[in-house]
Amino acid sequence: MSKALHLQSMEINCSPLETQLFKKVGTAADKLGVPAYLIGGFVRDKIIGRPTTDVDVVCIGDGIALAHEVAALFSPKPTVAFFKTFGTAQIKIDDFIIEFVGARKESYAADSRKPSVSPGTIEDDQNRRDFTINALAIGLHEGAFGQLVDPFGGLQAIQDKIIKTPLAPHQTFSDDPLRMLRGIRFACQLGYTIVPETLDAIADSAHRISIISQERITEELNKIMLCDKPSVGFDLLFKVGLLHKIFPQLVDLYGAENIDGMGHKDNFYHTLQVLDNIADSTPDLWLRWAALLHDIAKPATKKFEEGFGFTFHGHEVVGARMVPKIFTKLKLPLNEKMKLVQKLVLLHLRPISLTKENITDSAIRRLIFDAGEDIESLMLLCNADITSKNKQKVKRYLQNFEMVRLRIQEVEDGDRLRNWQPPVTGEMIMETFGLGPSKEVGLLKDAIREAILDGIIPNEQEAATKFMLEKAATLGLRPV
Secondary structure, X not given: OOOEEEEOOEEEEOOHHHHHHHHHHHHHHHHHOOOEEEEOHHHHHHHHOOOOOEEEEEEOOOHHHHHHHHHOOOOOOOOOEEEOOOOEEEEEEOOEEEXXXXXXXXXXXXXXXXXXXXXXXHHHHHHOOOOHHHOOEEEOOOOOOOOEEOOOOHHHHHHHOEEOOOOOHHHHHHHOOHHHHHHHHHHHHHOOEEOHHHHHHHHHHHHHHHHOOHHHHHHHHHHHHOOOOOHHHHHHHHHOOHHHHHOHHHHOOOOOEEEOOEEEOOHHHXXXXXXXXXXXXXXXXXXXXXXXXXXXXXXXXXXXXXXXXXXXXXXXXXXXXXXXXXXXXXXXXXXXXXXXXXXXXXXXXXXXXXXXXXXXXXXHHHHHHHHHHHHHHHHHHHHHOOOOOOHHHHHHHHHHHXXXXXXXXXXXXXXXXXXXXXXXXXXXXXXXXXXOOOHHHHHHHHHHHXXXXXXXXXXXXXXXXXXXXXXXXXXXXXXX
């Protein structure tokens, strides 16, 4: 084998390790007398030029047996993880994960995405693929090594940057409705266009998404979230009606309204712009979720006030309360990641409000205290929340934010409030006054914290202890 696989007039450049790996798969396949092919995403990504380490091999025979035969050619011999029920096996070679399966054909019942499976040819296996760009195969066995098998024009689809199904799209999506989300995710990831016939079939079949598990749906949503421009995926989900089925709270943001010449912006497309803005700044999935949910409660808090216009008072508080419910529904993790998103939704107006007033040290201290170690994440979200088309307004906002950043740094340097630990703890209060857990302990702790945040005392133990004794005296408490 050469250093490249020749595909008609194209080449897929292979590393030395890939070259060795494909030779050994071919050798093992020839020994067993079964044709074997590289197929799917690995072939697609190699043609596109995307880095990839996930290798799918399909053979006309027993995929588990082929995996064992390939593993035997390596020293040390890799472990073969296999799933007899599904006829699949996996081995790991360096950074590569190689999946083996026998070629198959599938048929589906109308109420399930679990197919009835039977052995098939390479053509049968390509027929069951979701999109033409994923139905490309390359022979690895003797007599067909390096040859492209492309019955549906997947190579041309890559050149044209289009997403289309190998077979009739309505049948493709009826068989496995998850493919609708995958198609939109590929369009978003790759910057491809879904052809009209395929897009129309997604819209017609959107109701079928109800038979897909929430975990699989959310996996695709997260992959869309991690795209360079996730708004493309969410806009497509909205336009074909899938978003209405899987995330109705987001759809509720759609639309602008105008009464007596006073209106509000379309909060759905504003949210998508904020999502894109934060995606330009960070690959962090959870900051992107915070961007997507930052205004989620605006529909629930929208009011029209005569002579003033539309208001969304308290949408940050209501939105923060909605976050755990949304995470639960979407089967997202109910852990520190959820708490981060909740915190950012709750606080996302605070830095903006600081730019509209004379910024006191006390206000900055409270922001640092409440945001803690997530202050930079909060400021990233607030920057992303600037979506005005007015360049002068954007410039002014950014200058104000920079001023807030500088003030945060100044106060932080002096007060050490980030990751704040009270200089006088509840245990110290109880020991000083001979108290057990009680209302008085809480009152003293709160008073010390407020005094530090208001700048009445420095964030130091000596000053906090003196203040504690003075405050305790007003409550009738004496040291023991």
